[in-house]
Amino acid sequence: MASYDYIEKTVKVSRREFLGVLGVGAAVLWTGAYVATDLIQDRTKYIKMRTASLYRDDFKATVRQSHNNSSLNKMYKSFAGEPLSPLSEELFHTKYIDRTKLGGMS
Amino acid sequence: MAHNEIETRVLKHSLPSRLFHWCLILGFLPAAITGFILWLKLGNETFINLAMRIHIVGAIIFTSAVIIYTVCCLNLVIAFMRRIFSWDSRDLGWILIGGGYPQKMFLGKKITVPPMGKINSGQKIFGICLLFSGLILMASGWILYAFIPVSPKLFIYWSNRIHLVFGIFMGLFVFVHIFLGIYNWGEFKTMFGNGTQPLDEAKDHNPVWVEHEIEPVQNTKSNTKVLVQ
Structure with a gap:
């Protein structure tokens, strides 16, 4: 009041x-x-x-599948061995980062 | 104007205006503080996450208050806009001497300042900045909240930049407002109290307002004060 x-x-x-x-x-x-x-x-x-x-x-x-890609096959043959080989894992696989917490907010 | 033996008071800030000011405190202030925390990444992930939640709650209070006040008190909003966009030679004079504040603060001298209406020229500048920056902050903030998945990256990038720049500007500006609000203790008590101010104090700070924009309360006898909620 x-x-x-x-x-x-x-x-x-x-x-x-x-x-x-x-x-x-x-x-x-x-x-x-x-x-x-x-x-x-x-x-x-x-x-x-x-x-x-x-x-x-x-x-x-002409080639529509990645596993038939001649350049990739050549790379595996001469360098990385085979898909999922230790060297392929080390070079090609990325790390996972959990961004869901802040991502969920926006 | 009538003169009473008891202290004569004038209602300077009505209840809706005081409530709106409280909503700005409860909405904008937490949003500003958490905005700085989010920008500078102060603290660990959990703390940042909490800051983001507080930022959003603050934004909801701020936006709701602005919409409700505009719809319910359109006349007060228009009066505010009339005041902040009314400029004349007195405002220039006021700005040139900084409203007499530097002299008062640093030299302890009280100098004569041009007579002001309900708000002085500094408050007019603050009001204009508040009006535009507030609207831009709200719009860019809600774009960032709701439209990231459906908007182009460049649009979101610029929304984020604009939100940041105006947020820093307003965040710093509001702390100046708080400082000056506390410095003018009478004004502080008016806004956070019952909205009334002694008439003499109002005459000193806002002579043009007292002269032209106020009137005696209706049905009031000279020595009787009315009680109004």
């Missing part, structure tokens, strides 16, 4: 001000939503184009 003798005069909002605030708010939201959807649509389009190009390359390729 507070006791006081003077109070601020009531703030009168004119129609022009009300419409101005409403308009600016709507314009900001609309622009934001437009930019966001535009970015997402572009991203989806690029992913689809990239996928299509990969399928096209795959379709054109």
